[in-house]
Amino acid sequence: MVLIGEFMLRIGLSLLLSCYGLSAVFAVDGMMSEPISPIPLTITVDAEKIALGKKLFEDPIFSKDNKLACSDCHNLEKGGADNRFRSLTNSGDLDIINTPTIYNVAFNIRFGWAGQFKTLAEQLNSSLHNPRHGNSNWEALLAKLQDSADYADAFQKIYGRQKIQRLWVEEVMIEYQKSMTTPNASFDRYLRGDSQAVSETAKRGYRLFKKYGCIACHQGINVGGNMFQKIGIFGNYFKNRDEINPTDYGRFNVSGLEEDKFVFRVPGLRNVELTAPYFHDGHTRTLEEAVELMARHQLGREINEQDRDAIIAFLKTLTGEIPVKAFYVWRP
Ligand code: HEC
Ligand code: HEC
Numbered sequence: 001m002v003l004i005g006e007f008m009l010r011i012g013l014s015l016l017l018s019c020y021g022l023s024a025v026f027a028v029d030g031m032m033s034e035p036i037s038p039i040p041l042t043i044t045v046d047a048e049k050i051a052l053g054k055k056l057f058e059d060p061i062f063s064k065d066n067k068l069a070c071s072d073c074h075n076l077e078k079g080g081a082d083n084r085f086r087s088l089t090n091s092g093d094l095d096i097i098n099t100p101t102i103y104n105v106a107f108n109i110r111f112g113w114a115g116q117f118k119t120l121a122e123q124l125n126s127s128l129h130n131p132r133h134g135n136s137n138w139e140a141l142l143a144k145l146q147d148s149a150d151y152a153d154a155f156q157k158i159y160g161r162q163k164i165q166r167l168w169v170e171e172v173m174i175e176y177q178k179s180m181t182t183p184n185a186s187f188d189r190y191l192r193g194d195s196q197a198v199s200e201t202a203k204r205g206y207r208l209f210k211k212y213g214c215i216a217c218h219q220g221i222n223v224g225g226n227m228f229q230k231i232g233i234f235g236n237y238f239k240n241r242d243e244i245n246p247t248d249y250g251r252f253n254v255s256g257l258e259e260d261k262f263v264f265r266v267p268g269l270r271n272v273e274l275t276a277p278y279f280h281d282g283h284t285r286t287l288e289e290a291v292e293l294m295a296r297h298q299l300g301r302e303i304n305e306q307d308r309d310a311i312i313a314f315l316k317t318l319t320g321e322i323p324v325k326a327f328y329v330w331r332p
Contacts, residue, residue: 035210035219038188039104039270039320045179052154053176056169061144061151062128063090064135070127074102076322079274080180085282089132096132097247098282101275103322104268106178108225113280114250115228115265120174138166145169182271182320190317198317205314208307213299222268223318230263231279234300237262237293247280273316287312 057074060066073087073095074080080101086094097113111117117126128134128141145151145164155164158172187206189197198206209215218224228251231237238244246253251260264280278284284293291311295303303311 034191035215036187036191036223037221038191039107039181039183039185039221041183043179043181046175048158049172049175050179052158053172053174053179055154056173057176061148062134062136062141064140065090068133070102073099073133076102076180079103079271079322081275083276085277090135091132093132096245097280098277100267101271102177103180103182103320104222104225104270105180107181107220107222108265108268109227110265113247113264113267114254116251116254120177121170124170124173141169142166180323182322185270185318185320187314187317188320199313201310201313202317203314205310205312208311209314212295212301212303212307212311214294214311217266217298218269222270224266225268227266228260228263229266229298230261232262232297235297237297241281241283245281250280269315270318270320271322273319274322287315291315 056062056070058069058071060069060072062070067090073082075082080103081099085098086096087099089095100113105111105120109115111120111123112126117123126133128136128138134141142164145155152164155168159165159168186197187202190203209218217227217229220226231250238248249261251263252258254260272278273287276285276287278287278290279293284290288308291308292303295301295308
């Protein structure tokens, strides 16, 4: 285990993200009284595995005919998503659901908009096979990796002289995804006791976020990501849409239960200013609209402009340090 470059400069506690999905209890700098907790300033990772995971994440090798890399849709410079209504699939069509961010993914309790995957390994398996994403399979991927002198060499360095195994690919890619955290947001600095870190408007916005009740669903380290809720508790969210698509049924598609219709995993709101358009359907372009829709459909309230803008000022303080710069060095 090695502490990598930039993280080392971030003083604070060192924490191993030990889970492949289930939320861990994070003991954080003594600020546990608030319903939102800061992202740890450092994480302990295996630098070699992460470098290899990053290389794979950015390499179209995982898709059939080498068409799409994970990072084509989960673009690290676009908030970990791609700012599209829907991503382009490997056949050039539009995807059927908006692409969520890859940042802070390890803090979610389930993966996918409907929480259809229990672990990042299950999710990865789906990315590989999904006809719109990888459209491939393990056999094809492992053969391509084994044929590449670069990859064969890199895996050997970590795991020894054997044929590349699925488990190794899972391990390095998941290790990399777990490292994609965005610490040190101004709101986190505020939570840690720096009262000057956010503006008075943002502070008011946070109070309103709690007072309106947003916090009932968007809470914890990811300001979401830890429960399932229906979209449209008050009034029909879909009434202004031409049609309802299969993906709109959310968890119903997973469980088949009537009460799971239109239920989604509450998304985390970290870096939300970078990840427009919003909601699973990607229909909402601005935070203004998103906050108004949430107040109306989740809380049964119309929100005035001033309150809305204060909440947005708060949401913008959730933007953390984006690990865009490649500080994971590929060992010569
Ligand atoms: C064509 C675009 C596209 C590509 C390529 C792609 N993804 Fe995704 N990814 C998506 C979409 C869309 C979803 C949401 C799917 C759903 O919930 O039904 C998603 C969801 C995810 C999630 C769940 C995030 C969360 O918060 O729950 C993870 C993790 C993920 N992808 C990782 C990957 C990895 C790793 C790769 C490469 C092996 C990859 N993706 C390739 C579009 C893409
Ligand atoms: C009852 C639970 C609940 C409450 C209360 C709630 N939300 Fe949400 N929020 C959700 C769910 C579920 C989604 C995802 C819905 C979807 O994608 O269809 C969501 C999505 C969002 C999104 C879009 C995130 C993205 O990445 O697309 C924003 C922004 C947001 N909520 C802000 C708020 C604000 C601000 C409030 C308070 C005014 C609020 N929410 C209240 C459950 C809730």
